[in-house]
Amino acid sequence: MHIDSKPLVSVIIPTFNRCQFLKRAILSAVNQTFDNLEIFVINDGSIDGTLDVVDLIADKRIKYLCHEQNKGVVATRNTGVKNSTGEFITFLDDDDEWAPDKIAKQLEVFKNSNDRVGLVCTNGYSEYKKDCFVNQNNSSGVIYDHQKDDFFPLGVLIPPPSSWMLPKAVIDEIGSFDEKMRYHWDDGDYLVRLTRKYQIFLLNENLVIWHALEKHLETVSLTLIKDKEIFFTKNYDLMKKDKKYLFRFCRALGKDALSINKQIARKYLFKALVMRPWDFSIVSKIIRS
Numbered sequence: 001m002h003i004d005s006k007p008l009v010s011v012i013i014p015t016f017n018r019c020q021f022l023k024r025a026i027l028s029a030v031n032q033t034f035d036n037l038e039i040f041v042i043n044d045g046s047i048d049g050t051l052d053v054v055d056l057i058a059d060k061r062i063k064y065l066c067h068e069q070n071k072g073v074v075a076t077r078n079t080g081v082k083n084s085t086g087e088f089i090t091f092l093d094d095d096d097e098w099a100p101d102k103i104a105k106q107l108e109v110f111k112n113s114n115d116r117v118g119l120v121c122t123n124g125y126s127e128y129k130k131d132c133f134v135n136q137n138n139s140s141g142v143i144y145d146h147q148k149d150d151f152f153p154l155g156v157l158i159p160p161p162s163s164w165m166l167p168k169a170v171i172d173e174i175g176s177f178d179e180k181m182r183y184h185w186d187d188g189d190y191l192v193r194l195t196r197k198y199q200i201f202l203l204n205e206n207l208v209i210w211h212a213l214e215k216h217l218e219t220v221s222l223t224l225i226k227d228k229e230i231f232f233t234k235n236y237d238l239m240k241k242d243k244k245y246l247f248r249f250c251r252a253l254g255k256d257a258l259s260i261n262k263q264i265a266r267k268y269l270f271k272a273l274v275m276r277p278w279d280f281s282i283v284s285k286i287i288r289s
Contacts, residue, residue: 001110001117001167006036009103010168012080015094016044019244022053023280028097030059034104037061040080045070050200051239070181077161081171089168091161091284095211098162101209106165109140109203117142118170118198119191121163123207132206134161140204144195152242153195154188161187163208170198178234192235225257225264247275262289 011029015022027269029039037214040060042049043066054064065079072095081089088107092098106120113120123134145158174193177186191200232239232249239246254269264278272281 001113001115003087003107003111007107007203008082008085009034009037009088009090009107010080010086010166011037011090011092012077012084013039013041013092013094014044014076014080015041015046015050016070016076017046017048017050018094019053020044021047021095022050023057024097024211025092025094026054026057026062028100029092030061031100031250032055032098032103033101034107037087038063038084038086038105040065040083042076042080043067044073044076049166050106063190064212065287069269070229072179073275074177074179074182074186077186078176079116081176082210087168088165089171090097090165093160093162094193096162097209097211099116099209103165105203105205105207108166108277110165110203113201116145116199117201118166118174118194120201120203120208121159122203122205123193124159124163124206124210126210128210131207132203133210134204136201136204136206138204140202142199143202144200146197146199150241152239152245153192153200155245158191158200158202159208160210162210166194170194173197180228181230182223184224185231186227189231189234192238222260225253227262228253229264243275247272250281254289258285 013025026041039062041062041064047049050146054062065083078093078256090103102122109120123132126133161266178189236265250268252274254265254272257265266286268289269282269286
């Protein structure tokens, strides 16, 4: 891929009531070895000291935007994208941080890749898992190519958005994150849309630290269930071509919904049971519902 020797890279940091973590995230962007950056901090209606944290970091590359009311992380990412002028776009959640050479190494991948690579993600360390997000023994390279792979794109483990870099031209073509999914699965939906035209490249180096708290990761809510249902409806036609992934998705959604909405739980557990009628663990979950 032909790119400028020093392209402008846009960094998008959505934040909501996490001023205690935000400084760490911003500094990890400010301290990148590649310095041609514009850093958007988008305050999604916080009522804490978010602006005070931003003001304490004296860096002219930081651009502060604010939603008057909370709109959710998906809309906040979209606000950042709409205001970005960089040739490349990156995302950084407010409770995560980057290694200093993360952006430089991703740009190097793009320089040495063909035009079919639409996203470069990196490996990293998950404090929740106490391990790397992806097996370190895997090689760096293309991990999904729709021209060769016949499984559902999310059947391969793809790290979350804090590891992503995309050309702005690709985002302009694919479009915005779907704001109907207010908090969850918007990133998975975006990956599916992207993979219909582009390859995904994994740079298997630990260049991100995910600091997400265990409580946050394990919380099951009605919002999560509804967002997963939207994802299912949007992507069912493609998902049904990969029966293994479809079964896993329906079983997981049914299990998640058991404590939230038993009617939804039964709906997806029955879908899973139709695919694997011999699976007695699903039967037991249906009985519980």
